[in-house]
Amino acid sequence: MAGKAEEIAVDPDLYSMAAGYGAVDDFQSETTSIASNIARGRLENGRRYQAIKEDDYWGPSDDQQFEAFEICHLVFLVVDHNEPNPLFHAPITETPKNILDIGTGKGSWAIDVADMYPTATVRGVDIFPPPVTWMPPNCVFEVDDVNREWTWREPFDFIHLRLMYGAFDPEGWDRLYQQAYDALEPGGWIEQMELDVRLYSEDGSLKPEHQLYGWGPLFIRCSERAGRSLRTHETMRDAIKKAGFVDVHEKKYKIPIGPWAKDKLLKEAGHLQYAHWNTGLEGWAMWLLTHFGEPKPWTKEEVQVFLAKVRAELKNPAIHAFEHGNRVWARKPTREEMAAREAKGKEVPVKAEPST
Numbered sequence: 190m191a192g193k194a195e196e197i198a199v200d201p202d203l204y205s206m207a208a209g210y211g212a213v214d215d216f217q218s219e220t221t222s223i224a225s226n227i228a229r230g231r232l233e234n235g236r237r238y239q240a241i242k243e244d245d246y247w248g249p250s251d252d253q254q255f256e257a258f259e260i261c262h263l264v265f266l267v268v269d270h271n272e273p274n275p276l277f278h279a280p281i282t283e284t285p286k287n288i289l290d291i292g293t294g295k296g297s298w299a300i301d302v303a304d305m306y307p308t309a310t311v312r313g314v315d316i317f318p319p320p321v322t323w324m325p326p327n328c329v330f331e332v333d334d335v336n337r338e339w340t341w342r343e344p345f346d347f348i349h350l351r352l353m354y355g356a357f358d359p360e361g362w363d364r365l366y367q368q369a370y371d372a373l374e375p376g377g378w379i380e381q382m383e384l385d386v387r388l389y390s391e392d393g394s395l396k397p398e399h400q401l402y403g404w405g406p407l408f409i410r411c412s413e414r415a416g417r418s419l420r421t422h423e424t425m426r427d428a429i430k431k432a433g434f435v436d437v438h439e440k441k442y443k444i445p446i447g448p449w450a451k452d453k454l455l456k457e458a459g460h461l462q463y464a465h466w467n468t469g470l471e472g473w474a475m476w477l478l479t480h481f482g483e484p485k486p487w488t489k490e491e492v493q494v495f496l497a498k499v500r501a502e503l504k505n506p507a508i509h510a511f512e513h514g515n516r517v518w519a520r521k522p523t524r525e526e527m528a529a530r531e532a533k534g535k536e537v538p539v540k541a542e543p544s545t
């Protein structure tokens with residue numbers, strides 16, 4: 190799926206699934222509560238939010254949302270199933286010492302990477318403690334706001350971010366990438382994976398009258414009123430470059446929602462992505478609509494009525510919707526490259542001899 194993504198063919202047997210996609214509704218939740226103020230968070234409209242920083246982050250941190258993170262982790266593993274390493278694409282050293290996962294959520298990526306590199310320390314940082322009861326001994330979870338000044342002493346070989354869309358304003362993103370640059374070893378890598386919250390269809394089956402058609406633009410407008418745009422997938426590449434990273438790579442994805450694709454891998458991804466949407470929906474919508482909805486903030490009940498309509502469309506096999514995703518990975522210059530850059534900067538331009 191490298192470079193420009195190809196059109197996704199629709200499974201011709203799809204219409205035999207008369208009941209829609211209901212069979213994948215029943216993902217189980219398994220979260221253990223941690224008795225501390227931080228873990229109690231802040232409750233609003235029936236959802237739990239982080240409580241360590243004053244400015245709100247739009248997403249809840251509760252059982253339901255952790256379940257959504259876990260399903261999405263599986264979606265990303267499935268779409269890159271044919272890659273040598275579906276967890277990340279950056280060609281990091283074979284023996285990394287320190288790896289950082291920013292906004293680790295449920296910690297699934299950090300745990301898998303810790304298992305992959307048993308001699309590395311993999312740190313997952315988040316504003317809410319990940320609900321894990323067991324982790325590999327080389328995996329460490331920390332609660333902190335990554336937009337504050339970093340205090341980690343050891344340099345990192347690799348820094349990873351996933352689904353951090355809408356977490357920061359442009360200055361916040363610049364500060365974050367700059368801190369990541371400074372904290373990496375020369376030659377170390379950064380990688381970020383993001384989704385576009387807008388939905389598309391290639392066969393016109395997603396129509397302007399559908400709620401799902403306006404879904405993405407609505408949430409982008411809400412996030413922009415909140416001052417932290419969800420269009421991170423569009424801005425991250427340039428922002429990463431601006432921080433000084435080189436050797437910048439990008440891979441684009443199309444991820445179906447629902448098992449409508451003919452291709453087996455995409456069908457599996459779509460099946461999971463349907464479950465991800467069903468589980469994640471309310472958490473994506475509640476804070477943004479009740480604080481920044483239009484024409485005025487919505488009530489909890491208005492959000493729930495809207496979500497019921499969205500759920501009905503999600504399980505309609507006649508709608509062949511998909512989301513775009515982007516993965517960007519880039520390298521901090523090596524010591525030699527930095528020295529060469531510096532030498533070039535110091536070079537005195539040679540003045541041309543005046544012609545006689």
Ligand SMILES: C[S@@+](CC[C@H](N)C(=O)[O-])C[C@H]1O[C@@H](n2cnc3c(N)ncnc32)[C@H](O)[C@@H]1O
Nearest residue numbers: 246258292293294315316334335336351352356
């Ligand atoms: C959409 S979730 C993605 C979780 C995880 N990266 C994944 O892919 O499953 C975004 C995560 O970023 C965390 N987050 C948001 N702002 C943060 C900040 N300033 N510092 C640390 N974590 C933050 C949230 O608490 C949430 O767990």
